[in-house]
Amino acid sequence: MSNRKINMKEKYRLLTRDLEWEYSYRDYKEIFPMEEFEGIKITDWSKWEDPFRLTMDAYWKYQAEKEKKLYAILDAFAQNNGQQNVTDARYVNAIKLFLTGISPGEHQAAMGFGHVGRQLGGVGARVACQMQAIDELRHVQTQIHAMSHYNKFFDGFQDFSHMHDRVWYLSVPKSFFDDARTAGPFEYMVAIGFSFEYVLTNLLFVPFMSGAAYNGDMATVTFGFSAQSDEARHMTLGLEIIKFLLEQHPDNVPIVQRWINKWFWRGTRMLALVAMMMDYMLPNKVMSWKEAWEVYFEEAGGALFKDLARYGIEMPAYAKTAIAEKEHISHQAWSIFYNYGHAAAFHTWMPTEEEMDWLSEKYPDTFDKYYRPRFEKWREMEAAGERFYNPTLPMLCQTCQIPMGFTDMEDPTSTFYRQSEYDGERYNFCSDGCKDIFDYEPEKYVQSWLPVHQIYQGNCGGAEMEEVLGEYYKINLGVDNMDFHGSPDEQRWNAWHNLSSAEDKLKQAS
Amino acid sequence: MTVAAIVPDYVGERRDRVENFHGNQVVYVGWDRHLMFCSPVAFALPPETPFSKLVDEVLVGAFSQHPDFAKIEWDRVQWHLNGKPFAPDRDKNLIEQGVDHKSILRMTTPGLNGIKGSGS
Amino acid sequence: MSKAYIALQDNEESHYIVEAIEEDNPSATVIYQPAMIRIENEGQLIINRETVEEKMGRDWEIQALHVNLITLGGNVDEDDDQFSLTWKQ
Numbered sequence: 001m002s003n004r005k006i007n008m009k010e011k012y013r014l015l016t017r018d019l020e021w022e023y024s025y026r027d028y029k030e031i032f033p034m035e036e037f038e039g040i041k042i043t044d045w046s047k048w049e050d051p052f053r054l055t056m057d058a059y060w061k062y063q064a065e066k067e068k069k070l071y072a073i074l075d076a077f078a079q080n081n082g083q084q085n086v087t088d089a090r091y092v093n094a095i096k097l098f099l100t101g102i103s104p105g106e107h108q109a110a111m112g113f114g115h116v117g118r119q120l121g122g123v124g125a126r127v128a129c130q131m132q133a134i135d136e137l138r139h140v141q142t143q144i145h146a147m148s149h150y151n152k153f154f155d156g157f158q159d160f161s162h163m164h165d166r167v168w169y170l171s172v173p174k175s176f177f178d179d180a181r182t183a184g185p186f187e188y189m190v191a192i193g194f195s196f197e198y199v200l201t202n203l204l205f206v207p208f209m210s211g212a213a214y215n216g217d218m219a220t221v222t223f224g225f226s227a228q229s230d231e232a233r234h235m236t237l238g239l240e241i242i243k244f245l246l247e248q249h250p251d252n253v254p255i256v257q258r259w260i261n262k263w264f265w266r267g268t269r270m271l272a273l274v275a276m277m278m279d280y281m282l283p284n285k286v287m288s289w290k291e292a293w294e295v296y297f298e299e300a301g302g303a304l305f306k307d308l309a310r311y312g313i314e315m316p317a318y319a320k321t322a323i324a325e326k327e328h329i330s331h332q333a334w335s336i337f338y339n340y341g342h343a344a345a346f347h348t349w350m351p352t353e354e355e356m357d358w359l360s361e362k363y364p365d366t367f368d369k370y371y372r373p374r375f376e377k378w379r380e381m382e383a384a385g386e387r388f389y390n391p392t393l394p395m396l397c398q399t400c401q402i403p404m405g406f407t408d409m410e411d412p413t414s415t416f417y418r419q420s421e422y423d424g425e426r427y428n429f430c431s432d433g434c435k436d437i438f439d440y441e442p443e444k445y446v447q448s449w450l451p452v453h454q455i456y457q458g459n460c461g462g463a464e465m466e467e468v469l470g471e472y473y474k475i476n477l478g479v480d481n482m483d484f485h486g487s488p489d490e491q492r493w494n495a496w497h498n499l500s501s502a503e504d505k506l507k508q509a510s
Numbered sequence: 511m512t513v514a515a516i517v518p519d520y521v522g523e524r525r526d527r528v529e530n531f532h533g534n535q536v537v538y539v540g541w542d543r544h545l546m547f548c549s550p551v552a553f554a555l556p557p558e559t560p561f562s563k564l565v566d567e568v569l570v571g572a573f574s575q576h577p578d579f580a581k582i583e584w585d586r587v588q589w590h591l592n593g594k595p596f597a598p599d600r601d602k603n604l605i606e607q608g609v610d611h612k613s614i615l616r617m618t619t620p621g622l623n624g625i626k627g628s629g630s
Numbered sequence: 631m632s633k634a635y636i637a638l639q640d641n642e643e644s645h646y647i648v649e650a651i652e653e654d655n656p657s658a659t660v661i662y663q664p665a666m667i668r669i670e671n672e673g674q675l676i677i678n679r680e681t682v683e684e685k686m687g688r689d690w691e692i693q694a695l696h697v698n699l700i701t702l703g704g705n706v707d708e709d710d711d712q713f714s715l716t717w718k719q
Binding site: 426 | 512513514515516520521522523524525526527530531532534536538540542543545546547548549550551552553554571572575592593610611612613614616623624625626628629630
């Protein structure tokens with residue numbers, strides 16, 4: 001036996017080429033039945049390359065190290081009563097949204113990569129999918145573990161997986177991943193591996209997590225950065241997937257472009273949630289959503305698309321609209337949740353005067369003009385004991401499933417409406433991006449499980465909102481939902497810190 | 511191609527057929543430049559609902575929290591039905607005048623532009 | 631030319647890596663943000679194993695970068711001695 005140490009490149013070659021064999025007694029198409037129906041043409045799987053050349057031994061070694069670091073910090077956070085040291089209890093609501101809306105998506109991604117990894121004919125791609133499936137499983141597990149600590153002290157965490165499958169706003173991320181997982185294997189790779197991982201996850205896991213640290217939440221920043229270190233590998237693979245597909249056959253170019261258009265748009269719609277988390281739910285601010293968007297989409301994404309131009313790939317179709325929307329979406333998303341704060345499993349609130357001043361400074365062209373008057377009116381109503389809640393269920397977009405709260409970038413005070421007629425029925429959309437997605441594959445999106453329509457069809461526990469919210473969604477009414485002010489979360493927080501609530505202050509003043 | 515599928519002639523379930531709403535149909539109403547209501551709202555109503563009932567009862571429940579609501583001069587309201595100008599007849603019901611399942615009614619209230627004219 | 635970039639968790643080990651990057655990429659910009667360090671450079675960013683080992687005073691494998699890595703931008707190339715991020719446009 002030789003003692004020669006084999007190098008990284010050779011180890012990777014042995015893993016991803018030598019493990020493959022010739023299929024002699026079964027037809028290739030029988031083994032990989034999903035490789036052709038999307039129209040993608042693969043001529044030579046051996047051209048697949050993982051630039052990290054990660055082999056299983058190195059993978060386990062470094063993932064184990066990441067885990068040890070992560071759990072050391074989670075333990076320290078719990079032992080130190082870290083939950084008492086976050087900036088204020090409003091912040092924890094961002095973490096509730098994370099656990100109910102984002103962590104289940106990690107699980108969906110794990111299932112997706114497990115499936116796709118079986119369907120691709122190239123062994124290099126299969127190994128990459130296997131590692132990514134394990135990564136995603138690690139993410140969902142570490143996230144649940146980290147946030148379970150908050151579950152001991154705050155409301156709204158208890159039924160996250162039940163809620164993910166039922167609650168109206170959680171149908172947005174759920175349907176996003178359902179859409180990707182029910183697509184073919186190559187579309188899934190472009191959707192999650194490229195469009196989501198490369199172009200969009202940075203916006204979630206980098207500036208938001210840095211913000212978590214800045215708000216004293218060492219548990220969240222640590223699982224976030226630990227997850228994102230895997231994402232850095234996924235991003236790199238995502239870029240390789242795209243290059244591989246584009247180099248395999250020129251016929252792949254228009255298909256890949258269409259998928260990029262679609263998944264960029266679906267991703268930006270879903271990120272409206274993250275936009276409001278950054279601008280409204282982090283009491284200490286690191287950067288605005290708009291600034292994060294400029295660094296991680298316009299600059300980093302811009303560099304990426306400049307690089308891909310040599311293959312004939314262009315910026316995603318509605319990138320211009322998305323860029324214009326950076327001035328608006330966090331405010332519009334927060335307005336949606338403020339309207340329906342009685343139907344959400346986390347608390348909402350109006351920003352303080354100081355926070356509104358920060359928003360004015362960060363959004364000089366839009367905040368004072370379009371949003372501040374609305375927010376001041378809502379604050380006034382709250383002070384008068386008439387906190388505003390929208391009494392009627394919202395109209396949802398057929399594709400992204402978000403309430404139709406986005407406006408026309410040419411006229412930001414006008415709701416953006418689009419409609420298609422298909423097979424004798426009307427379908428409504430929040431944007432051209434969402435309408436295009438439907439129009440291309442209507443047979444898929446006629447099946448959208450739109451929470452508002454499901455309630456009206458009587459499929460969500462009953463006709464009364466208490467039945468829907470309390471029994472079907474399992475929201476603890478009067479505890480998990482409604483405004484932060486007056487919530488049990490606020491009361492507990494104030495008791496820990498000997499603070500008086502706004503209500504107490506009012507009583508003392510009078 | 512209506513969907514990329516591994517089986518030919520793939521057909522999806524139409525989940526929101528009017529038959530599924532137990533005698534109702536869905537009607538959306540948006541009040542232009544009043545984004546205090548973050549999005550248009552959705553009602554499940556019998557197709558035979560008179561337009562007068564929509565205006566006098568249903569919309570009151572939905573929009574009356576807004577200070578502009580009491581100032582609406584209803585005979586001056588401009589309506590759009592599915593993007594086209596629409597002159598509703600108060601005495602006719604929804605379906606008689608083309609307000610069918612998953613239709614969008616938009617109302618513009620001249621002179622009323624939301625909180626401090628901000629479109630909210 | 632687009633900026634290649636890397637972000638590392640702000641911790642003791644990363645400080646040596648950042649020192650090495652600064653030495654090997656004199657035109658790079660280092661930006662400190664809460665809990666993270668972002669380093670960017672026009673066109674290319676290089677990490678050499680030898681330089682990092684010199685700063686740390688011990689052996690260090692290129693793949694150990696994964697432990698402190700948060701994110702990156704650029705086409706990746708990696709072997710036993712060097713890790714690089716490149717944009718050609």
